[in-house]
Amino acid sequence: MATEQQTKTGDGEDQQPLGLTVASAAVAAAVIVPLLWLVKSALDVGFSEAVALVTRPTTVEVFLNSTVLVVLVTAACVALGVPLAYLTVRTDLPFKRFWTIIIALPLVIPSYIGAFAFVSAFGPRGVFQRLLEPLGVESLPEIYGLPGAVLVLTLYTYPYVFITTRAALKSMDTTLIDAARTLNHTRWEAFKRVTIPQIRPAVAAGALLAALYALSDFGTPAIMKFDAFTRVIYVEFGSFGRDTATLLSLQLVAVTLLILTLESQIRGDERTTTGGRSGSVMRLGRWKYPAIGFAALVAAVALVVPLGILLTWFAEGVAETSQSLAFQPEYAFNSVLVAAATAGAATVAGLPVAYLAARHPSRVSSVFERSTYVGYAVPGVVLGLALVFFGSSYATPIYQTLYLLVFAYVIRFLPQAVGSLRASFLRVDPALPEAARTLGETPSGAFRHVTLPLVAPGLFGGAALVFLTTMKELPATLLLRPAGFKTLVTHIWTAYAAGYFGQAAVPALILLFVSGLSMLVIITQEGYDVK
Amino acid sequence: MQDHDREPRGHGRRRFIAATAALGLGSLAGCTGLGGEEETTTEAEGGEPVQQIGSGRSPFGDREITGGVSISEMPELSGELTLYSGRGEALVGELISFFEEYYDDFTIRPRYNSATELVNQILTEGENSPADVFFSVNAGSLGALKDEGRTQSLPTDVLDLVRDEFHDPDGQWTGTSGRARTVPFNTDQFADSDIPDDIMAFPETEAFRDNIGWAPTYSSFQAFITAMRVLEGEEATKEWLQGMQDLGVTEFNDEFLVSQAVADGEIGAGFANHYYIQRILAGRSEAPLGTAFTAGDAGSIFNVAGALVLDTADDSDLATNFVRHLLSAEAQDYFARTTFEYPLVSGVDPIGELPPIDELNPPEGLDLTQLADLEGTVRLLREVGVL
Numbered sequence: 007m008a009t010e011q012q013t014k015t016g017d018g019e020d021q022q023p024l025g026l027t028v029a030s031a032a033v034a035a036a037v038i039v040p041l042l043w044l045v046k047s048a049l050d051v052g053f054s055e056a057v058a059l060v061t062r063p064t065t066v067e068v069f070l071n072s073t074v075l076v077v078l079v080t081a082a083c084v085a086l087g088v089p090l091a092y093l094t095v096r097t098d099l100p101f102k103r104f105w106t107i108i109i110a111l112p113l114v115i116p117s118y119i120g121a122f123a124f125v126s127a128f129g130p131r132g133v134f135q136r137l138l139e140p141l142g143v144e145s146l147p148e149i150y151g152l153p154g155a156v157l158v159l160t161l162y163t164y165p166y167v168f169i170t171t172r173a174a175l176k177s178m179d180t181t182l183i184d185a186a187r188t189l190n191h192t193r194w195e196a197f198k199r200v201t202i203p204q205i206r207p208a209v210a211a212g213a214l215l216a217a218l219y220a221l222s223d224f225g226t227p228a229i230m231k232f233d234a235f236t237r238v239i240y241v242e243f244g245s246f247g248r249d250t251a252t253l254l255s256l257q258l259v260a261v262t263l264l265i266l267t268l269e270s271q272i273r274g275d276e277r278t279t280t281g282g283r284s285g286s287v288m289r290l291g292r293w294k295y296p297a298i299g300f301a302a303l304v305a306a307v308a309l310v311v312p313l314g315i316l317l318t319w320f321a322e323g324v325a326e327t328s329q330s331l332a333f334q335p336e337y338a339f340n341s342v343l344v345a346a347a348t349a350g351a352a353t354v355a356g357l358p359v360a361y362l363a364a365r366h367p368s369r370v371s372s373v374f375e376r377s378t379y380v381g382y383a384v385p386g387v388v389l390g391l392a393l394v395f396f397g398s399s400y401a402t403p404i405y406q407t408l409y410l411l412v413f414a415y416v417i418r419f420l421p422q423a424v425g426s427l428r429a430s431f432l433r434v435d436p437a438l439p440e441a442a443r444t445l446g447e448t449p450s451g452a453f454r455h456v457t458l459p460l461v462a463p464g465l466f467g468g469a470a471l472v473f474l475t476t477m478k479e480l481p482a483t484l485l486l487r488p489a490g491f492k493t494l495v496t497h498i499w500t501a502y503a504a505g506y507f508g509q510a511a512v513p514a515l516i517l518l519f520v521s522g523l524s525m526l527v528i529i530t531q532e533g534y535d536v537k
Numbered sequence: 538m539q540d541h542d543r544e545p546r547g548h549g550r551r552r553f554i555a556a557t558a559a560l561g562l563g564s565l566a567g568c569t570g571l572g573g574e575e576e577t578t579t580e581a582e583g584g585e586p587v588q589q590i591g592s593g594r595s596p597f598g599d600r601e602i603t604g605g606v607s608i609s610e611m612p613e614l615s616g617e618l619t620l621y622s623g624r625g626e627a628l629v630g631e632l633i634s635f636f637e638e639y640y641d642d643f644t645i646r647p648r649y650n651s652a653t654e655l656v657n658q659i660l661t662e663g664e665n666s667p668a669d670v671f672f673s674v675n676a677g678s679l680g681a682l683k684d685e686g687r688t689q690s691l692p693t694d695v696l697d698l699v700r701d702e703f704h705d706p707d708g709q710w711t712g713t714s715g716r717a718r719t720v721p722f723n724t725d726q727f728a729d730s731d732i733p734d735d736i737m738a739f740p741e742t743e744a745f746r747d748n749i750g751w752a753p754t755y756s757s758f759q760a761f762i763t764a765m766r767v768l769e770g771e772e773a774t775k776e777w778l779q780g781m782q783d784l785g786v787t788e789f790n791d792e793f794l795v796s797q798a799v800a801d802g803e804i805g806a807g808f809a810n811h812y813y814i815q816r817i818l819a820g821r822s823e824a825p826l827g828t829a830f831t832a833g834d835a836g837s838i839f840n841v842a843g844a845l846v847l848d849t850a851d852d853s854d855l856a857t858n859f860v861r862h863l864l865s866a867e868a869q870d871y872f873a874r875t876t877f878e879y880p881l882v883s884g885v886d887p888i889g890e891l892p893p894i895d896e897l898n899p900p901e902g903l904d905l906t907q908l909a910d911l912e913g914t915v916r917l918l919r920e921v922g923v924l
């Protein structure tokens with residue numbers, strides 16, 4: 007593995023520090039252990055049936071479908087996320103801060119709402135077709151199937167790549183580029199030879215999140231009628247084929263491990279860099295307007311379509327319905343509460359794992375880091391059931407309490423914190439805390455006073471990502487929430503499932519608003535950046 | 538939310554207290570029943586009907602409760618009950634909170650999710666399940682829990698509240714409301730007489746070419762196909778599914794969306810449970826949406842939503858009496874008015890543009906528990922490429 011190569015830190019005591027290793031191991035174990043339930047239930051299926059199931063043609067087809075979906079979504083996310091990040095960090099794009107927020111904002115929209123909106127808008131006889139009808143447009147190109155699934159998943163996951171790449175670009179040392187330019191490299195060559203290697207780990211980290219999201223998302227393939235793994239698992243669960251579903255989930259975990267391995271290849275030759283000095287900015291010149299147009303187009307497609315549909319629902323309102331659908335502010339409070347708790351817990355749990363992986367790369371630290379990703383790629387309903395089993399069997403006091411719910415979220419979203427923390431640690435020059443040590447700081451003092459402030463943007467960015475995605479999570483919430491505990495998404499689900507779209511609009515809009523605010527937090531926290 | 542609720546609720550409680558007081562005095566029996574004649578037979582209880590639960594208003598007009606057994610004649614509920622509800626909160630939440638408000642010393646801890654996910658959850662929780670009562674949208678998931686041996690028998694006086702065909706033959710669960718399979722059709726495109734009354738004739742009906750919809754991942758649809766397997770055999774079902782695909786059937790995620798698409802004219806007809814049509818009509822009475830029935834076949838099965846008491850129930854009596862309350866006249870009336878389902882207790886009629894239950898033609902000799910075998914159906918749906 008490429009990560010095995012030791013990063014030179016010049017620090018005498020960097021043989022796997024014991025405390026840190028134990029802490030990472032504990033986090034990794036906590037995240038993995040509930041998933042052993044999958045193994046247990048898969049063993050219940052029986053060998054011959056298991057083999058028959060895994061090798062049957064539909065399973066193979068589903069496997070191929072999922073692969074194609076993940077590859078296309080990941081490629082498209084990189085193709086959108088990296089240029090947009092570059093535009094908003096390294097060029098003189100006007101209103102950069104505005105564009106940064108707008109471009110990151112699609113992340114606040116749950117992909118199932120996005121998928122639904124696109125189907126309503128562009129499906130046969132959807133809103134769009136009806137608008138165009140007077141112009142003689144009889145039908146629109148088919149949105150269902152692979153194209154629709156790729157489109158929607160890309161639009162709502164490219165911000166992962168955008169955000170991680172941005173963070174890397176921001177803390178990158180631009181004097182290197184200037185140096186390359188003085189050596190007569192063209193801009194493109196300078197980008198290729200200096201920038202790309204420096205941002206590659208961050209791009210890979212973002213792409214990994216996007217890929218695993220695409221693999222585990224249920225809503226989009228279901229709404230787009232595309233047979234990915236998750237849809238088949240859902241159908242099995244829905245017909246009481248619980249054992250078969252868990253077996254398929256194990257297959258999904260295997261695919262996840264494959265993706266994790268692939269990513270560590272791509273991540274490649276990592277280097278810790280000196281803290282960034284962001285100096286010169288690329289002038290766009292006459293490319294300014296195409297650049298704005300590109301950013302505006304992506305944001306408009308991703309944001310305007312679902313917002314438009316939600317507002318339509320809102321306007322069509324609120325037919326007379328059961329009063330239990332009346333919205334209560336408490337739901338928003340509950341969402342924020344669990345999301346904030348999860349963001350905090352995931353950051354704390356992620357710190358030792360990320361630090362160990364970045365500073366003391368070895369097979370062991372990499373295994374710990376990678377294992378935090380497994381829960382992220384398991385569909386929410388599978389993870390939910392695994393925790394139902396563990397909670398009701400071994401942790402009855404916290405079963406169906408907020409503690410177990412937050413634990414579930416941490417398992418699910420920890421990699422978002424780990425990924426961005428690890429990328430941040432990699433960008434801190436080890437010479438800096440070392441200098442603090444020579445000035446008399448203790449190791450933990452050096453960490454707190456030197457390293458931590460330097461990684462603060464990554465830390466807040468990761469926490470905000472976890473916050474956002476927790477706000478949107480549905481399947482595990484439904485299985486694990488305490489009785490009577492309602493959040494924005496459970497309310498949206500309740501209203502939507504009953505067909506009362508009007509009632510789903512209000513909480514959905516509030517969800518977007520609150521998540522949008524946390525996006526603002528990410529952007530302001532970037533002020534923390536090293537100047 | 539309070540405005541609509543407060544009046545009947547306050548009324549109910551006050552009346553209940555009055556009734557209890559009357560019982561205490563022992564001799565004040567015979568106070569006039571507001572609701573109907575049957576009250577006179579229960580004077581010893583001093584009961585009066587609780588009146589309508591919820592707003593009392595219906596888009597299809599107002600009415601009085603006439604038949605059935607009133608809540609006030611049922612054993613009181615007290616203590617704490619954990620309810621796993623596969624029925625949506627939007628539809629039954631009001632009813633649940635009504636019971637809670639009606640009894641001072643009664644708390645319900647409801648957990649809402651899809652019925653199958655709750656079945657999976659209960660099975661995964663095993664003996665540690667906190668669930669007392671499971672309330673479900675279909676006989677299939679009730680049967681699944683019964684098959685796993687996770688249920689308790691209900692007493693005969695509860696089972697006797699509904700007709701034999703609407704509860705489990707072994708008394709492990711009871712239906713609480715009914716749902717008929719129907720063919721929603723667009724009245725601009727079709728007349729009622731254009732819709733075949735034999736479900737097996739649909740694939741050969743050219744008028745439906747590229748103009749009909751279904752929701753194959755939806756559990757009611759799967760129950761319908763299960764019924765077809767039972768009634769017509771695997772081969773015929775396979776041919777039917779193949780035929781429908783050749784005809785060009787459009788797939789939807791659920792039957793509300795099927796009905797919606799029919800109302801919008803996106804498709805001319807579809808397969809859906811009856812209440813989706815009523816729910817759309819309640820919102821837009823002008824929609825060109827009609828209800829057609831097939832006769833005596835899988836297309837006309839009458840499934841039930843129902844409830845059962847789990848083997849893990851802390852207090853079996855409380856759980857049983859809660860199920861009994863779901864069969865009270867008031868709850869039955871609630872289902873008719875609010876969820877547009879068929880009440881199962883005789884004397885409480887359906888509402889809206891629906892024929893009474895006796896005029897339906899469900900297939901004879903089909904036991905609802907036979908509809909629990911969804912796995913075989915899913916396998917078949919896969920085989921022919923529907924799923």
